[in-house]
Amino acid sequence: MKNKFLKTVLLATLFLGVASSCVNDDDFDIPALRPIIYSENFNEIDYNMTFDYADWTNFAEAGTKKWIEREFRDDGYIQFSSFGSGEASNIGWAISPAMDMDAYTGEVLTFKSATNFVDNPANKLEVFVSSDYDGTNVLAATWTQVDAVVADETTNGYTYVSSGNIDLSSYTGTLHVAFKVTGNGTSLDGLFQVDKIVIYSSN
Template sequence: MKNILKSFLAIVTVSIAVSCSDDTEIAPFKPLIFSEDFPEPEIDYNATFDFEGWTNFAETGTKLWIERDFNNDGYIQFSPFGSSQASNIGWAITPAINISEGANAVLSFSSASNFVDNPENKLEVFIATDYDGTNVLAATWTELEAVVANNTTNNYTYIPSGEIDLSSYSGTVHIAFKVTGNGTTLDGLFQVDKVKVYSNN
């Protein structure tokens, strides 16, 4: 009986050791500061994007960002197609994001495109520290260096943005996704999903 018990304890000890060894291979946890995956249950397909706290703003033209989903995965989309307008510039701006001093924050998201033939039909990403939640064009927007979908990607292929360094920012910020196009020659669509700001400490 004692030998059986010893064998059992040996097996349990080995199992625990293996489990602990496996755990050390998991990437370190990075605390989320802000996250928006546009969950499918909250998506109203083809409706004007109106998630709480977000700003959906047409700088020129009348086109706005809309809500979409595919295979139970929600996202937001901007397309000037069919507007017949000379300029369509649409902004989707996050709610206020509060970054603690020393958080070493990072932004990441995914984007996709289709029917984009011209590099002037584009998606850009900006950050502001002085946006009041209402007056988009009165804020000071700084462009962020991010990998985004463009005229060379298309086919609805999602492109990861990479880790965008926000370590120089603290306090309240807003992130903006801005598409430039028109209803004639620059009428491709852009999609944005899986927006996250997290600490890289």
């Protein structure tokens, strides 16, 4: 009787474990039991308005276009597109709040990105980090590009692509993460979306 009871409990526990492990693609990709340093899912949005979250920087390096706030089926994200700008160059930065890289070890960045109407690799999303950005002077900072998988002209259709695990463990002090889109108002006017940003400690 005791063995039968234990077997029933184990089977029930296994079932619950399997059921709870089934998550939607839109959920955060957060490894279990890992300390979360920073996360942002952009669900507090003002639809189609200029992106203006507290402590974030929304900067137009070239042209007038900036990142905007959007949502689909109650899932928020930020978006950049040069469409309709009529400008020869559009370069937009979305820069995260400062993060203390000395508070944890083994830091890892993940996020998701998507595209549509992108048909030229020069119309692109890039990801950078900076240890000396002062929160104001974007172009005066030193930006290092990170090796991230991003949506591009091969992934159109608003299909979210996972960035993979980006190792930030070598950085110390204060760190900002930047999402930079390059385009123009004529031939490079596709749209880019970013969502589900997580920085966690892998240790």
